[in-house]
Structure formats: C-alpha cells, structure tokens
Amino acid sequence: MKKTLTVNISGQVFHIDEDAYSVLSDYLQSIKQHFAKTKGGDEIFTDIEARIAEMLRERLVDNKQVITIEDISQVIKTIGEPSEFGGDEFEEQPTSGSQTQTGKSTKRLYRDPEDAMLGGVCSGLAAYFHTDRVWFRFGFAIATIAGVGAPILIYIILWIVVPPATTATERLEMRGEKVNLSNIGTSVREEIDKVKEKINDFANEAKNTYKKKSDIHRSNVKNAAQVLVIILEIFVKVILVLTGIVLLLVGLSLVVAFLTLVLGFEHQVFFFNSEIIFIPLNDLLNLVTGQADDNVFIKLGLLMLIGIPILMILWGGIKLIFGITRTRYVGVLFVNLWLVGLIICMYFGIKLGKSFRYPGNYQESQKLELRSDTLIDLRIAANEKINKLYNTAEYVEIEDLKMYISNDNGDVFYGIPELRIEKAAGSEISLETIKMAKGKSAREADDRAKGTIYHYMTNSNSLIFDPFFKLPENDLWRVQQVNLLLEVPVGTYLRIDPDMDKVIDKDTDFGYDLAGKTWKMTETGLVEAAYPPQ
Amino acid sequence: MYYLCRMNIEKTNAQMRKGVLEFCILLIIAEREVYASDIITKLKEAKLLVVEGTLYPLLTRLKNDSLLSYRWEESKSGPPRKYYEITDSGRTFLEEMKNSWKELVEVVENLTENKN
Numbered sequence A: 001m002k003k004t005l006t007v008n009i010s011g012q013v014f015h016i017d018e019d020a021y022s023v024l025s026d027y028l029q030s031i032k033q034h035f036a037k038t039k040g041g042d043e044i045f046t047d048i049e050a051r052i053a054e055m056l057r058e059r060l061v062d063n064k065q066v067i068t069i070e071d072i073s074q075v076i077k078t079i080g081e082p083s084e085f086g087g088d089e090f091e092e093q094p095t096s097g098s099q100t101q102t103g104k105s106t107k108r109l110y111r112d113p114e115d116a117m118l119g120g121v122c123s124g125l126a127a128y129f130h131t132d133r134v135w136f137r138f139g140f141a142i143a144t145i146a147g148v149g150a151p152i153l154i155y156i157i158l159w160i161v162v163p164p165a166t167t168a169t170e171r172l173e174m175r176g177e178k179v180n181l182s183n184i185g186t187s188v189r190e191e192i193d194k195v196k197e198k199i200n201d202f203a204n205e206a207k208n209t210y211k212k213k214s215d216i217h218r219s220n221v222k223n224a225a226q227v228l229v230i231i232l233e234i235f236v237k238v239i240l241v242l243t244g245i246v247l248l249l250v251g252l253s254l255v256v257a258f259l260t261l262v263l264g265f266e267h268q269v270f271f272f273n274s275e276i277i278f279i280p281l282n283d284l285l286n287l288v289t290g291q292a293d294d295n296v297f298i299k300l301g302l303l304m305l306i307g308i309p310i311l312m313i314l315w316g317g318i319k320l321i322f323g324i325t326r327t328r329y330v331g332v333l334f335v336n337l338w339l340v341g342l343i344i345c346m347y348f349g350i351k352l353g354k355s356f357r358y359p360g361n362y363q364e365s366q367k368l369e370l371r372s373d374t375l376i377d378l379r380i381a382a383n384e385k386i387n388k389l390y391n392t393a394e395y396v397e398i399e400d401l402k403m404y405i406s407n408d409n410g411d412v413f414y415g416i417p418e419l420r421i422e423k424a425a426g427s428e429i430s431l432e433t434i435k436m437a438k439g440k441s442a443r444e445a446d447d448r449a450k451g452t453i454y455h456y457m458t459n460s461n462s463l464i465f466d467p468f469f470k471l472p473e474n475d476l477w478r479v480q481q482v483n484l485l486l487e488v489p490v491g492t493y494l495r496i497d498p499d500m501d502k503v504i505d506k507d508t509d510f511g512y513d514l515a516g517k518t519w520k521m522t523e524t525g526l527v528e529a530a531y532p533p534q
Numbered sequence B: 001m002y003y004l005c006r007m008n009i010e011k012t013n014a015q016m017r018k019g020v021l022e023f024c025i026l027l028i029i030a031e032r033e034v035y036a037s038d039i040i041t042k043l044k045e046a047k048l049l050v051v052e053g054t055l056y057p058l059l060t061r062l063k064n065d066s067l068l069s070y071r072w073e074e075s076k077s078g079p080p081r082k083y084y085e086i087t088d089s090g091r092t093f094l095e096e097m098k099n100s101w102k103e104l105v106e107v108v109e110n111l112t113e114n115k116n
Helices: A018-034 A041-059 A069-079 A095-101 A121-128 A133-145 A150-161 A168-175 A181-220 A224-263 A281-289 A293-322 A330-354 A384-392 A442-451 A498-502 B002-031 B036-045 B052-064 B088-115
Strands: A004-009 A012-017 A270-272 A275-277 A358-367 A376-380 A395-398 A401-406 A412-415 A418-423 A430-439 A456-459 A462-465 A481-488 A493-496 A518-522 A525-528 B068-073 B081-086
Touching (some): A004 A041, A012 A018, A012 A041, A018 A041, A041 A069, A041 B036, A041 B052, A121 A168, A133 A150, A224 A293, A281 A293, A281 A330, A293 A330, A358 A442, A376 A498, A418 A518, A418 A525, A430 A442, B002 B036, B002 B052, B002 B081, B002 B088, B036 B052, B081 B088
Parallel strands (some): A376 A493, A418 A481
Antiparallel strands (some): A270 A275, A358 A430, A456 A462, A493 A518, A518 A525, B068 B081
C-alpha cells in the first residue's frame, strides 16, 4: 500500500505516489532553477511541464491510474537533467555543483529504525547532524551513567515525538540528501543489502553478528580515529548490554512483585513505613470497589498503568541484550496502552472518590450494669479466631486508621475501635459508641455508619471489648471507624488488661501507659492507683 | 589514451549536433506547422536530440528572436497545444542558413578529399 497524492501538472490532474511526487517535485524545482536567469525561462519551464504532463498522460493506459516512481524516472530520462540540456547561452553548471544548487535538499529529523539500539533516536540525530551515531549513543550512555536522569526522559520524549524514517524519501530526508532518483536507488539498495545481511546474520545469532561487524571494521581500519570510534562503539555496546541485563533483572523482580500484589497470591510482601507487612491488596481492592463490574475495570486499568512500564523495562532490557532493532510499533503500542490504563484509572478513581465524599456518623450511648464501688476490669474478648488474626500481623495502617483483612472468611474486614476513658458527669457508668463512615451522600454515610457491627459485653463487673468492629457482609470499605467513650464517675477504680493496649486511643492522657495497670478516676482525670486502696 | 580519445570524439560530436540543432528545428518547422512532440520525434529519428529538455530553451530563443511564432490549438486528448510556425524573418534567416550550410559542407568535403 502506498500513499497517493493528487497533483495538477500543467492543468491536468494526476494521482501520483508519494515517493514519485517528491522526485518529480525536486526535478521540476531543479529545472526552474536552471532557467531562473534565462530570458523566457518561465515559458521554457511551462513548456517542459506541459510535455511532462503529456508524457504522463500517455503512460496512463490500460486501467493504470497512478503515476509511479518508474514513470517519473522514465520521464526524467527522456527529458534529461538540466545539466544535460546544454545550449551556448546557458552557463553550463558543473555536475557536482548542480547537485547542491538544484532542488532544495529537505532535511528533517527522523528516527532511524534500521539502525536502532532502542528507538533509533541517536541514529536519527547523527544522520541529521552528519556525525557518527556512536557519539550520540556514547553521550547518552555517559550522561545516563553519570546519574543524570534527564537523558532517559529526553530519549523517551524524542522516541515518541520524532517519526521513524520508513519510506525511502523519509530516509533521504533524514540524512539531508537531495531526494532524487539515484539517491533513492542507492537508499533502496542499501535497504535490500541490510535485509540480506540480516537474513545471513539470523543463523549466526547475536554474538556472531557482532563479531562479524567488528571484523568488517578491522578490515577497514585506516587511522587512529577510526580505531577510537571502534573502541567507543564496543564500549558503548558493552555498557548497553549490561544496562539491558540490569533492566531485565529489575523488570523481572517488578513483575514478581506486581503479580503477587495485584493477582492476590498469599503472603504478599509490601513495603510500608519501612516495615515489611503483609497486605492482600486484591482483597483490599475488592473491599473498596465491591464485586461490581467496576472492580474488573479498575484491576485492568491498574494492570495497564503499572504493568506496562514494567513490560517496557523488560522489553528495553531484552532489546539491549539481543540488539533487536525492528520494533517500530512496540513503543507506540506501549504508550497507547498505558494511556488507556491511565484514563481507566482516572475515570474510576474519580468515580470512587465521589463515593467517599460525604462523612456520616451514628451514635448510641448505653448505661452499663457495672458497679462503680468495686474494681472494674477492662478486657479484650478472648476469641480464638480473632486472637489468631491479632498475631498474624496482617494489617494495614492508614493514618490513624487500623484495619485487618482476613482471608479465612472471604473478604471480611475488621477495624480496630478506639477507646477513650473520661469522667462521667453523674454517678452512672456509660459507654458511648460513635460509628463513622463515608458515602456518596450524607444519608448513605449515616446508614453505612449505623450498619457497622461492634460488640461488647459486661460480666461480673468486667467490661469485655471485642478487639474489632466488622463491616456487614457485602458492605464496602468507606473509612468506617468506631470510637468508644467510657464514662466513669469519680472514684471508680479500673484495671486495664495489657491486651487493651491495641484499642486504647493513644491521643489521650497516659495513652501509651494505660494498659496493664490499675487506675482511679479523679476530678482531674485518671491517676494510677493501687487496688484495693490502702 | 583510448579513453581520452573517445571522450573527445563524443564531446565534438555533441557540439557539432548542438550547432546544427537550431538549423534543423527551423527546417522542420519551415516544412509545415508543427507541435513540439512532432519536432522531438523527427529530431530523435535523426539522432540529433539526446534529451528532450534541450529543445525547449531553443524554441523559446527562436521565438524571442522572432524567427518563429506559435498559436494555441485545442487538443482532443488533453490541454491546448502549442503549434509552431516559421515567420517571414525566419524564412529569410533559414535561406541564409541553408547557404552557409552548403558552403560549410563543401569546405569540409574539400578538406576531407584533399587529405585522402
């Protein structure tokens, strides 16, 4: 498939291949310049143009619709290059001179996918500045190793922004050579040679390929500068291969981490607050998003958002190690997929964010059947399952929020309540339960808060707390919290079990010291005391 | 040496052809009113023309010297075509040219015979 342009030559419309067009346009330009200073030059040009149109019209026979590069080359051969026109009155231009004078040589920055380590950016730059690509590669490699991160970013940006030189015309423009027939011929021959070379090399594997290349170099060595270039090239190659290995290892470890996190294998490792803790991220995700379709999309989005950069690192490593160059569309594909992932994540992120918008709460206060004249025991309910959970250290701590997620029983979410002890206004002992949650609306948030399950019980002057509150089945995690406020009259003695430490609000007086000791409520708050009092 | 010789012969040939080209163009146009392609065909048959591009500057120059003129004629198969015809001053010029050509040929023939 070829791109075709529609052109008007001497008042006639032609469909012409892109490459043929560029050759013809340069040819006409060169004729125009040749006669620029001749009397009646415009007329000559118009006549020649008319003749070209006539010849092209003649070539369009038997359903042939498009002017090809062969047609143009035939026309140019018949009419001849301006330097062949001759004529005494026209100052003959030397052939070499006419090359530079005729036709503006278009020069554009392209990537060179034929000669690429990664994206062919360095080769393209080198072609543009007419230097050896080694210098650019060397520069990038050194700048990167020197700890400057910007070159990588610049490279990636250039990779994305600069188009690859794929057609013969583009490849010539990349080198800033005049686009004419012989140049295109040379370029095409070079390409064919390269393909041949690649086919030959294929059997010899990457290692031999390199050996062969350096052999060719050796035979061509003429001076010290060339030797230096070869040494640099080898040096850069070694560095690139080493970089590739590092990239591959980093990529592989990231893949392992990523798979365990997202796909929800057991005993996931996650670095949090410089401690290694275990979070089943998958379960957390389920709790946040529910089992609706959104869940699948969010996971897909996250997979793309996190997975694709990892894949790119891996791919980059493989390319560096094995010297793979023909990857014109891989980069574009990766970037596009990543952007899709980003959009998915943003969409559902905003959607999710809205469901956290309004806070709600629910409060209930209960008078406890406890006697304030004897010692009150504050304990944590002994529950085998819960104790097990306590000891497995499977918890997530987000700000002040503590939560545990258990795999044993489906996606059951457990949160830790926070207890504060204050002085009661009267003589009664009461426990206020304040449940909080968030939702799309204040009403939803209130309802959700009310639904949070928390139990405690009294037993022979003991107050026994459940260590966790629980979300009702199928409810989503929306920052549910349970705060407990125990109010006891002045003079009450409290013995706080060491296990209570986990549920005590550390922001209160003696927060860290309350557990494991006996306290007496005074007018000014809790004071450590012995019981029975002496 | 041989190569150098060949180069010179080719160069001289080209120059000789170039010299008579204007003369021949006028001869063709003097015969009847012609279209550029007709001139090209005839010149190519005579191997006087290597590339077509040579013709157009010559035609323009002859026209500028008022030796020939042209008129536009509609064509069945394309845009209007330029038909060239010789002018009166062109005919006078051509007659002079014919005479000098005869003289030239005679001189050259004489020289060639004398040598042999």
